[in-house]
Amino acid sequence: MSVSSLFNELRQTDQVFSFMQPQGATNLNIDKGVILYLEDISVSFDGFKAINNLNLYIREGELRCIIGPNGAGKTTMMDIITGKTRPDSGSAWFGQNINLLEMDEPAISKAGIGRKFQKPTVFEQLSVWHNLELCMAAPKTVFTTLKARLNGEQRDQINKVLTLIGLQDQRFLNAGALSHGQKQWLEIGMLLMQKPRLLLVDEPVAGMTHQEMDRTGELLTSLAGEHSIVLVEHDMDFVRSIARHVTVLHQGSVLAEGTMDQVQSNPKVVEVYLGE
Amino acid sequence: MTYPALTGWRQLVLTLMLLCLSFGSRAATLDESVALLNGSFNDKSTAVQNLMSVGHDQTSVWLQALLDGNLYTDKASNQVVLLVAEQPEFSVQELVSGRTYSSSKSDLKRIMINNALRKELRVALSSLALTSADSQVRLTAVRSLMGSPDPALTERLTSLQLQETNSDVRDAMTVALAINEVRNASKPGRNAIEVLGDSLEPEARNALQQLHDRNPAAAEGKLAAKSLANIERKILWSGYIETLFFGLSLGSVLVLAAIGLAITFGVMGIINMAHGELIMLGAYTTYGIQLLMPDHIGLSVLVSIPAAFVVSGLMGILIERSVIRFLYGRPLETLLATFGISLILQQLVRTFVSPQNRTVQTPDWMTGSLELSPVLSLTWNRIYILIFCLMVFALLFVLLKRTRLGLQVRAVSQNRAMARAMGVRSARVDALTFGLGSGIAGVAGVALSQLTNVGPNLGQAYIIDSFMVVVFGGVGNLWGTLVAGLSLGVANKVLEPTAGAVLAKILVLVFIILFIQKFPRGLFPQKGRSAEG
């Protein structure tokens, strides 16, 4: 919040201050059935075009897999959606009415976009339980957080997620002590606690065994429908096992889009990616 | 000329010869004039005028001696003598005859002069110097004669100007003549007034002011006002240039102090709080080397540069090998540990050298100043340090961009693991880079020793400023450090006259604090994915 906007707020007497407004009050408008619009987005770092005129639409309840070689701009795209990186040009809308380019990370998160990072980042010095607690969809201002105590319903919710991600026994262990695969699960659990409308999942199965991969696949498939999911993944077997709709990124823009079979038979895709 | 052992007959012959000489008319006037120096102040004044008109080749020596209080009367012979030496014994020389003999202080009486006489002597000496063979001496003489109202001088200057070959001296003479015209003529020429308008001599300004005050409404008065305004404008600009110079000079010191930090902090990501103490070590090295070669002060400073580089550099390598290498990737811990080292180094100096400040002598070639105009002179030591700073910068720049070590340093700083995989011995590169940054701190210490006293707290005074420079310029960017250092120096000096030195410093600090909050990566930020998070 800039000083000028604070001043504006002080002058507006017909409404309460923004920090006193109830949390999560933003109403997502998805009349058209599309939850995410990325249009004409470009961004460059030191002259290198990481994203080049990218157009991408995600429908509500969809499970979309994004594949592409290294440097195709997958992670940068996620950075733009979550507010970490600002594009040089283009527009990004969440539903019909939320302009993502005007918001910072916490606001975007609050609006209903959750993200799982490529490298699992959990809060290592906190227990698994507390990791989940922090991510819970609840008011997140300073004073509510200071006074917050878990009620029974919230505890049940955490327990439910713990069971789902299979970390019930480790719930009071520091997250730093978990194995790599367990951290991946924990991060998915943290994502679920946020109850997001749109999940951005960056390489969730790296470091997992085959059984774990299968379970992750099942979990993601079951989440789709209620949530919209954008999945970035390198493991082609995994993608093939769960994908309905695949987008191939190459050099910062969309190379091909369609079902897995369509994409696989696309000669351009074969050339840049699968053929390698 | 000395007369070590005068035998009786020799002395006799000599006396006779002197007697013969004294009968010549010229010698008589000379002797009379010299004798008059024993008389009243009026007599002395006459003596000076006589001596000037006689034109003995030693006149300027004698007059200078009179001005300096080195002329005495021998109480026994009542002769005027010139003091030649006080050590090992008092020896004096008679004027005119040139006879030198030893004497004692009690046998002599100093010839006193008063202020009027002193002024007269100065004019006389300058007038004599007008014909010196050295153009610099002539120039100084002309300038010291400016505003002296002697009409004879005007004539002399006019005639000398025709023969003058040096253009600077000729111009100065024009100004001196114009001053005299403006001062003395009832209707000074337009040309003279305009000439003074281009001169920055204080006397020219005085003369114009007087002319203006005499009759502000008259044509001359108005013209004088115009010329005065011209002068004021020039002085104002000189002031700006001077401020800029002081600013750049301070800035160059900041850059020197910060540039080593730019390497250790910017390239390696190490917070070295002991950086200031490495500067201090460099300054003490200069001091030590001067103690070793007290007869070659000028040379000692030059020797100190590599010596300080080695001393501080080795100390840096020692610090890196013994402490910092265990703390890579933990910048805050490094900060604390190196702060501890800085305390130890300071206390070492306090215990084994002295808690007091030491003065390092400035060599002759660094003293004095470069006079660009009568109101603008730049001190040589600051000019040298500015040049030195730019040289160090250029050298470092070339070292990092063009040499193999530089390539390795940049490689390690960007991706340690990859550099190692490519066969770079990262431990060695770390030690060398840190040594390089530390060595440059030492070199900065040599420069600082020429500006301030050398003491155990020398480094502390610069560490915060150095960090400010690096952070302001953008970490990891040598150009940023240069631009930031120089501009902070200039900003400081620009603010100083209005805000005072302390407030200026505070304002600059506050500015940087605000600046970093707006541009966390400094003036020249690194961009791209590697710079994130």
Place this chain on the structure above:
Amino acid sequence: MTAANELNLIQPRLLDKGSQRFLLVLIAVGVLVPVLNLLVPESSGLHLSTYTVTLLGKYLAYALLALAVDLVWGYLGILSLGHGAFFALGGYAMGMYLMRQIGDRGVYGNPDLPDFMVFLNWNELPWYWHGFDQFWFAMLMVLVAPGVLAFVFGWFAFRSRVTGVYLSIITQALTYALLLAFFRNEMGFGGNNGLTDFKDILGFSLQADTTRIALFSATVLALALGYLICRAIIISRLGRVAMAVRDAENRVRFVGYRVEHIKLFVFCVSAMLAGVAGALYVPQVGIINPSEFSPLNSIEMLIWVAVGGRATLYGAVIGALLVNYAKTWLTGALPDAWLFALGALFVVVTLFMPKGIAGLVQQYRDMRQQAARNNGGADKVEEKAA
């Protein structure tokens, strides 16, 4: 694992076993010291001189300051090199009150103006000195002055995401700028000499033994309260968010917390605690001058916390007491050695004892548990660990 234990792990209690022990020791000291000073006759070997009481009071004020530093460094991950500024501001607010209490007993006997203002030929009290003759107002300022500075500084710094080393450096610049400012006579805070020659507080002479004891007790009380405030913060969800910020700041943003607000809150609380510590320190040592702003002071505070152990509140207190005791002892016995020792302490602690004394204690406990487990007492130990 019992239900009560599980509850503790989910929501730690304010007064866990460690806190109870800490507060008990503190209360014991708070009772014993006055008793040993006032009730035990001077001839007895157990008598504590008033000098010692004041010295202890000074250490405890430092301990409160160490708590404040630990809160931001240990739990929030901000290495502040400028906490001395908050301490000094609190001290100056108290000093201004004490200055006004001198009244016409100063050297110049001016009833309205402190001596240094008379000396500077000032004719009236600067506006910012008004109100400081009231104790309540001065105490308010002890909290407000450091709090506002921390708020303004933090507002800009945290919002623009200045972190890590950069933040440390600009906090150092902040205290350095204040140091220079307070050295100026024109600032109206006594310049170089600062504020001193205090006579009394709330009408009680500062020289009296009972006043000294009262100040000591107030410091003990403040330390206990400060501990409880810190404890309340770190066991709350906010405290856990702070630790999350410390370990993975960006991740916290993606979860939806406003990191800058969290930081600002904790930073301001810490600054105010430091201010209170300063306010308790000044009447006990009898002087406040600009040297309290010097960057060296602020860094020294860090070593107290580092020695005691970061992110353990009691460690900060122990570290502050130990290091300051060592300082008093060494500067008396071997004046030259103190800075060597302090310097070595920085190096040794960062290299070999990154978790400080608290870390050693933890290690020792773990070892004993390991031994007990090996001896077959596994069930008992597990309960303990929970």
